[in-house]
Amino acid sequence: MTSGGQGPRRGVWFFADWALDRLGSLKAIAVFWTVYAAVFALLRLARSSFLPFDDAISAEATQHVLLPAYSARNPPLYEWFLWAVQEITGPGVAGHIILRSVLLVVIGVLMFDTVRSLSRDTRLAAAASVSLLAFYAFTWQVHIALTQSLFVFICLLLMIRLLDSFCRKPGALRALGLGLSMGCGILAKWSFVLPAAAAFIVLLLDPRARRAGVGYFLLIIAACVIPVLPTAVFFMEARADLAGASERILLRDGADTHIGRVLQGLSGVILKTAAFFVPFLVFVIAAYARLRVRPRYATGDQSAGIVTRFIVVQALVLFAAIVIVGIANVTERYVYTLAVPMMIAFWLSMAVPPVRETLTRFVVNGAFLSLAVVLLIKIGLVLEAMIPGGRVISEVVPYPALARELEARGYGAGGIVTPDRLFSGNLVELLPEASVVAAVSDRLLPPKTYSPDETCIVIWEVEPRERWRPNLLDASALASAQRLEIVGSNGGIGAPRRGVWNYVDLGRNADVCRREIGVR
Secondary structure, three states: OOHHHHOOOOOOOHHHHHHHHOOOHHHHHHHHHHHHHHHHHHHHHHOOOOOOHHHHHHHHHHHHOOOOEEEEEOOOOHHHHHHHHHHHHHHHHEEEEEHHHHHHHHHHHHHHHHHHHHHHHHHHHHHHHHHHHHHHHHHHHHHHOOHHHHHHHHHHHHHHHHHHHHHOOOHHHHHHHHHHEEEEEEEOOOOHHHHHHHHHHHHHHHHHHHOOOOOOOOHHHHHHHHHHHHHHHHHHHHOOOOHHHHHHOOOOOOOOOOHHHHEEEEEEEEHHHHHHOOOOHHHHHHHHOOOOOOEOOOOOOOOHHHHHHHHHHHHHHHHHHHHHHHOOOHHHHOOOHHHHHHHHHHHHHHOHHHHHHHHHHHHHHHHHHHHHHHHHHHHHHHHHOOOOOHHHOHHHHHHHHHHHHHHHHOOOOOOEEEEOOOHHHHHHHOOOOOEEEOOOEEEOOOOOOOOOOOEEEEEEEEEOOOOOOOOOHHHHHHHOEEEEEEEEEOOOOOOOOOEEEEEEEEEEEEEHHHHHEEEE
């Protein structure tokens, strides 16, 4: 028998026990996640220098310029950090990958630290951190699709840790940190208002927090509100339509009736929360099938109780918002703030050692199995990109070669309008001197503007997938379109691919660039 009541180390259990023994410190976990992030960053760079959609939106919004806010759709925290990183790295995909990798490491380390602080169990904390690899969001989506949500995870973990700490022993520094985590979470995603409100309600319900005095509550509110004020003032000056932006997102594709939208929203929360736990839930079910003792859970643990109350209150707040507003469009990203504390509560709830050890081993082995599968897929994608004449998809379209050709034709500066943000975001990083914007951009104010004495072109992709926005140009302008057929590599070690674009040179002082970009 091993220490701590663990079972014998043999068979399929060996790897989980071996890994957890070596990941039982903050330094070891930090090294693990750093290696993980570095390997996937290198695989991404080896495939191409392409910016996926979320990264492209951030690039198109910032244009390498620092502003208090960029869009009514999303708050600016991620874009601020992107700007800061690119002040060091310069334009290009490297800044995006470095920022994403660092945030991923921070999430892994914070998961370890939060569970260790709440459970006082280092082995359990290591298992909780590694178990992130058993979630689709952290093994696949985090490398290609998440930007603002990365800060949501960070602020949420900090808020849960500080909420527990403040309830145990109220203090000014804890109150300040708790408020700042709330405010920064709101600056990461507007929907963070819901978990912030839930945390505040949990404080009001906790007798120890109430006895601490009203001064601490005022400090929490001030620390939450002050970081958001500059952005709020900027929104007012820019006359940002936050309500309209929220309505377009939350009520999109909703039913005709209020009750129909409510049912859509409630079912969306349940289904998206369940989907978040795949394939983690599969490994948990397999572990329970193997258990030879009846599962029991810790009901008197103080930290587990605080996290459970936070989950219940947040769920009630979310359901109330859906019922009152009629929110129909609930994507998986809106349930992260509910699912992550559920994940923490799961690890805190294990009471019987055989239950805890069996679950830990199953989940850790499953997490590494998930990692191995995704790693093989990523390596396969890199190898696929190296095959001459292979598939031509967005990730391997030769954007760098296109940018060089545009520069050679005199379009490296001036105004460039595209039909979609994926294309414009990639061009922003490749042509940093130009003012590039999508016709569907939702920027508040243009970070860059168009000078009437500069050239203006409208360019759109024809192959491999035609992307066009009706009414962007009239028929006479379309008749003058020129064709660009480019063969080249999209960075990395991939084989050359072919891409075809059409563009129209509208000359100087063009109405399209004046309208879409803005005039200085």
